[in-house]
Amino acid sequence: MKLFTCPACGNLVYFENVACTRCGATLGFVPGEMVMAAFTPDGDRLWRRVGDANGQYRKCSNYAVHAACNWMLNADGPAELCAACQLNRTIPDLSIVENLPLWRTLETEKRRLVFTLMRLGLPLTPRSQDDAGLAFDFLADPDPSFNERGRVLTGHAQGVITLNIAEADPAVRVSMREQMGEPYRTILGHFRHESGHYYWDKLIRDSDRLPAFRRQFGDETLNYSDALERHYQSAPPEDWTQRFVSAYASSHPWEDWAETWAHYLHMIDTLETAYQFGLMIHPRAGDDANLDVRHDFDPCNQPVFSVLVDHWLPLTFALNSLNRSMGHAHAYPFVLGPQVLQKLEFVHLTVRDARLPV
Template identity: 45%
Template sequence: MVLRHATFRPHHLNGSPMKRFTCPTCAKEVHFRNQSCVNCGTRLGFDANALVMRAIGPDVVLCANAQAAGCNWMAVKSVPGSFCLACQHNRIVPDARTKGNLSRWRDVELAKRQLIYALIRWSLPRPTRAQDPGMGLAFDFLADAEGPNGVTPVMTGHDSGLITINIAESDDDVRVARRTAMDEPYRTLIGHMRHEIGHYYWAMLVDGSPQIERYRALFGDERTDYSVALQRHYDNGAPQNWRQTHISAYATAHPWEDFAETWAHWMHIADGVETATSYALSLDGCQVRLDGYKARDIAPVIEAWVPVTVALNNMNRAMGQPDLYPFVLNKSVMAKLQFINDLIHAATSPNK
């Protein structure tokens, strides 16, 4: 069995910006979401510029959302009431007075911080709404509205830099019901974030750029009527042979959705390989030693990723859980992933 050959080897924490962090006081391991060290009690703040944990002191100010939303990032400005690099993109946040909204908001914020972490690692442009009113990155975290005529649902989506997330997606029962209704193998908050940010970077890096023709050759012509294409997909489903050309059934709906789905998967892969590397995961005697965020050629990243997914899929099955990564990376998808990685590394960021 594959898992019999999977071993964890000791790993020296050298402060590299991987998904493994240490307490600045006692040097014990702390996690990305931790607000304090469970070993020594040191209050922590994530320094998004250095990608390390700092001890909270007179010179370290936490994000204004620390208490309400559980944000553990340091504020951009050392002034009380300031937001961090992630929360400065918030436009509308949930009404914390509504029962359940506080925990939903915290879940959504954690997924958003993980998203912003990746954008920082890639040095991708991420202007705020104040810096770019027309295309600045902003988030609305909204709940379905109940009125006299029934419930008005919030649609998760992207529009000119504004990403809207329905906070009900943080509820397991809601998310599972929607995943089942849409026959999806995978549905998570971080998946929503990564998908919608894919739409954002299509608008930022592809639309009207010299890359548009290469994009159309790989993904199709985005000028195809979106509403008609989406309705056709909902009515008829994906073509029977979609696994030979796309990463998911939904990716077949329209070239925009194909790009967003593929973008999300490249984020899954880069982050997954980084995590495997940071924990020195070894499979069949081969240790994963790659930085998926820095790689220009995706081939070695995929070569490292596939055995990890096979092992962890089997581990999940052993525990009675769904596969961790139930997707196939065909040749067409590989070409699309390479295109997206090329886009990322060609982009520059004025606010790294």
């Protein structure tokens, strides 16, 4: 994630901020420029950008009405929703008071996904504009007890990503994390994983990359339902840590791809944050030169995958050490074996080839 500043006073602000904590200026993200801008009121529902005398803006409707977004639109355009919110096909029933804060949490994480996809230059068209586009359904369980019967299942089907809004409840998510044996279960992780299924359909399924995919990940025509049932009924392969990025990835080639895709997005976003902060890893003990790195490049535009790995491993070593100092478990409990790295490189090359022209 990039670092942003308030144009009105230069204060560092977060991607999610709607107001500057120093000067109080109204903030909004301008996706066409991938920047955070400061705004002053300029008539009915209109805003003018600080430092720009030309052009007016409007808040995305979900920003103005529900405080569930912080993206801005050019006032002369017809859209009421920003590029991220246009991807929504279904939002929760907001007449139920409890749904609004859950939906806001989901939208915050979804915008981080959309930001990274935009930074990588990946095709991102709303399903409302293209039958092959992407859509999100945010749904609530009919039974508030969140039991298995009648439960809304998080997943992807034909370009539609469905997310159960109960995932935005921390207590429910922790419970599900324990039940499913998924120690790294997060909302953003869900979004990244399910986007992997969408981009498999878009970038792999009908492309000349399919044979190479099968060599790396296996035959995706294997019965998917049977594979998942076997996964949940038995333990993963003993050597799964050497061949897969997660135990769940071992269930089926589609899930292997989606887990690897999500992990690649984890890497890119975290490395971009390290780059934005100008981090340098320079241990004062030991003599491993591989741990001595400076994060001095933009990972979203790095063509060589090995460079990403050379910077990723020292960063996660330091990240785990910092977490342990705070009394927490490792923030990055993964082992990237040679086969996993090959799969990650395949994702990297697929993303590079899919970049839209600037």
